[in-house]
Amino acid sequence: MTAAPATAVLDRDGLDALVGVLRAQGRTVVGPTVRDGAVVLAEIASADALPFGWGTEVEAGRYRLVPRTDGAAFAHTTGPQSWKAFLHPERERLWSADRRADGRLSVAAERPQRPSYAFLGVRPCDLRAIAVQDRVLATGRHRDRGYQERRTGAFLIAAECTEPGATCFCVSMGGGPAAEAGYDLALTELVDETGHRFFVRVGSDAGREVLSGVPGRPAGPGTESAARAAVDAARERMGRAMPPVDLRTLMGDSLEADRWDDVAARCLTCGNCTMVCPTCFCTTTEEVTDLTGDHAERWQRWDSCFDLDFSYLHGGPVRASARSRYRQWLTHKLSTWYDQFGSSGCVGCGRCVTWCPVGIDITEEAAALHDELAARLRRQDEREEREP
Amino acid sequence: MSEVPLPYRVTRVRPETADTVSVALAPAGEESLAPFMPGQFAMVYAFGVGEIPVSVSGIGDHELEHTVRSVGAVSAALCALRPGGRIGLRGPFGTGWELGRAAGRDLLVVAGGIGLAPLRPLVTAALAAPHAYGRLNLLVGARTPDDLPYAGQVHAWSASHGPPYCQVTVDRPAPAWRGRVGVVTTLLNGAAFAPGNTTAFVCGPEVMIRVTARELVHRGLAPHRIRVSLERNMRCATGHCGHCQLGGVLLCRDGPVIGWDRAESLLSAREL
Incomplete structure (x- = not known):
């Protein structure tokens, strides 16, 4: 018996068969689909639901769907959601508590049936974002059991990027448009004179097994090199870039920068950036009781560090000003995340830039902070030269 | 669990x-x-x-x-x-006071108001092992005499000849108050400890922690020998909700007790 090959080529029917195989395994297949003028993530019953023939035009504070003539399914950039909507859902019950007539309490942990997901079309930046959330929620002394269960059962099919958007900057965050790790299967979409097809690479045993049940054909060297070339070209076409400096140190040295006042004058503290960010994980809890008052439930929901209540201590919020809240977001994402979880919290997906209602651009803010720090250090050097 | x-x-x-x-x-x-x-x-x-x-x-x-x-x-x-x-x-x-790491050293416990609460089991543990440590000083500040927690026990300690060598001060005295008036750092002069061989344990309002720790450093304590207990909003206590961040510190996981060597810069930036 020979092992199934590590690569293959699927056509559009093959992609549909892939969805069918995953659904036959009992998985909930989630992929990009067009709804309400955006590419959103939702359960799909067949590959036909994918956004064939749709691209996106993005800029700071702007997102538009545009039709494409080539019929490509994965030529869009990241949408308003990320996979955290499924792995780390917006609302989740943590426990239920009941009070008996004699006053005794009983508390029951939540043990629901976890869906077995297959994610189709995970961008390489989002693969890295999932790895970031894995470090936050599923490693360390305490684990988020719900996250861990959903994550362990999830089958990931990456879609490498060949059409980066104007707000993309993954390359400058140490990533890139190629899927490198953490996937079961990786697709590269090709539309050229040979036709519309998907080059598939196997990333895990589970991926190999699923692929073996899908009618495809072996990938010739031409397809593989065309796929490489398309992804390599995308690497050179990133719309934005972070300043090429050590962002972790830059943020740590910029806590008292004037630039925070400048960005605070524009920031609405709406929290959109934290909602669309694929790594933002913060949650709060709510206590809910029924009408008898003897049944209570503890719910967890997404929270944002831009909310005043987020830092509330008796007496008031610790971070009352917009300046301090924007600073918290950016310094956490780019700097203190390393202290807490051993990596950057930013993967360069560009969502926070695209979905900011006033178009605040994280790369522009980082560059401005760098310029301010550089100017401050220059002045300091000059002073020291004058007064040795 | x-x-x-x-x-x-x-x-x-x-x-x-x-x-x-x-x-x-x-x-x-x-x-x-x-x-x-x-x-x-x-x-x-x-x-x-x-x-x-x-x-x-x-x-x-x-x-x-x-x-x-x-x-x-x-x-x-x-x-x-x-x-x-x-x-x-x-x-x-969270982290504890780590009293064991102060074996053989003088202990300086400084509390502001209800900040005495997390320090109380530390004092009890130190009193239970009198030969393991040097002198045990307990300095307590409260807003008014009526705001002093564990008042019976604290007054009994102050009246005794120790240990703990306990002194109490209040910000605003009441008519019957015969004790000290002023911030808690004013009690340091009356406390016997060898700065080079002392571990301090401090809890209270942030401004009190800041002032006390700076004064102790000024008096020769090494910053990492000053343990402070901090407070932030907290929802999960398991490091997942993000609320208790203080710079790079997750207070539920890396705190609430951290060394002043780490806390100083975190308590010096406004609205961090």
């Missing part, structure tokens, strides 16, 4: 001040939480109201004590508890 609160039964309730109550708790069933170390905290669940982090203020064989000041919905519900009442507990969480 960290996921779900374990039911505990209120065994005793002792009012400390006008807005502060100590609640003694025992497991309601067979199961109990793992032992707490002084300085660690529990997430205390008031049924139907919510959950807050509270440091342990007393550690017994089969009992835990929490001292709660009524400042919000959950703490008000906890202050209204009566013996026999039920609450839920998760824990133990």
Whole structure:
């Protein structure tokens, strides 16, 4: 018996068969689909639901769907959601508590049936974002059991990027448009004179097994090199870039920068950036009781560090000003995340830039902070030269 | 157990001040939480109201004590508890004071108001092992004489000839007050400790921690020998909700007790 090959080529029917195989395994297949003028993530019953023939035009504070003539399914950039909507859902019950007539309490942990997901079309930046959330929620002394269960059962099919958007900057965050790790299967979409097809690479045993049940054909060297070339070209076409400096140190040295006042004058503290960010994980809890008052439930929901209540201590919020809240977001994402979880919290997906209602651009803010720090250090050097 | 609160039964309730109550708790069933170390905290669940982090203020064989000041919905519900009442507990969480690492050294315990609560089990543990440590100083500041928690015990300690060598001061005296008036750092001159061989344990309002730690560094204590207990909003206590961030520190996981070498820059930036 020979092992199934590590690569293959699927056509559009093959992609549909892939969805069918995953659904036959009992998985909930989630992929990009067009709804309400955006590419959103939702359960799909067949590959036909994918956004064939749709691209996106993005800029700071702007997102538009545009039709494409080539019929490509994965030529869009990241949408308003990320996979955290499924792995780390917006609302989740943590426990239920009941009070008996004699006053005794009983508390029951939540043990629901976890869906077995297959994610189709995970961008390489989002693969890295999932790895970031894995470090936050599923490693360390305490684990988020719900996250861990959903994550362990999830089958990931990456879609490498060949059409980066104007707000993309993954390359400058140490990533890139190629899927490198953490996937079961990786697709590269090709539309050229040979036709519309998907080059598939196997990333895990589970991926190999699923692929073996899908009618495809072996990938010739031409397809593989065309796929490489398309992804390599995308690497050179990133719309934005972070300043090429050590962002972790830059943020740590910029806590008292004037630039925070400048960005605070524009920031609405709406929290959109934290909602669309694929790594933002913060949650709060709510206590809910029924009408008898003897049944209570503890719910967890997404929270944002831009909310005043987020830092509330008796007496008031610790971070009352917009300046301090924007600073918290950016310094956490780019700097203190390393202290807490051993990596950057930013993967360069560009969502926070695209979905900011006033178009605040994280790369522009980082560059401005760098310029301010550089100017401050220059002045300091000059002073020291004058007064040795 | 960290996921779900374990039911505990209120065994005793002792009012400390006008807005502060100590609640003694025992497991309601067979199961109990793992032992707490002084300085660690529990997430205390008031049924139907919510959950807050509270440091342990007393550690017994089969009992835990929490001292709660009524400042919000959950703490008000906890202050209204009566013996026999039920609450839920998760824990133990966080770093402790790590008294063991101060073996052979002078101990300087500095408390501001209800900041004495998390320090109280530390003092008890140090008193229980008198030969393990040098001199045990306890300096307590309160806003007014009426705001002094554990007043009976604290006054008894001050009246005795130690240990603990206890001094008390208040910001605003009442007519009957015969003691010291002023901030807690004014008591340092009256405390006998060798700065090079002292470990300090400080808890109180942030401004009090800042002023005290700076004064102690000025007097020659190494910053990492000054242990401070900090407070932030907290929802999960398991490092996942993000609320207790203080710069790179997650206070539920890396705190609430951290060294001044780490805390100084975090408490020096406004609104961090």
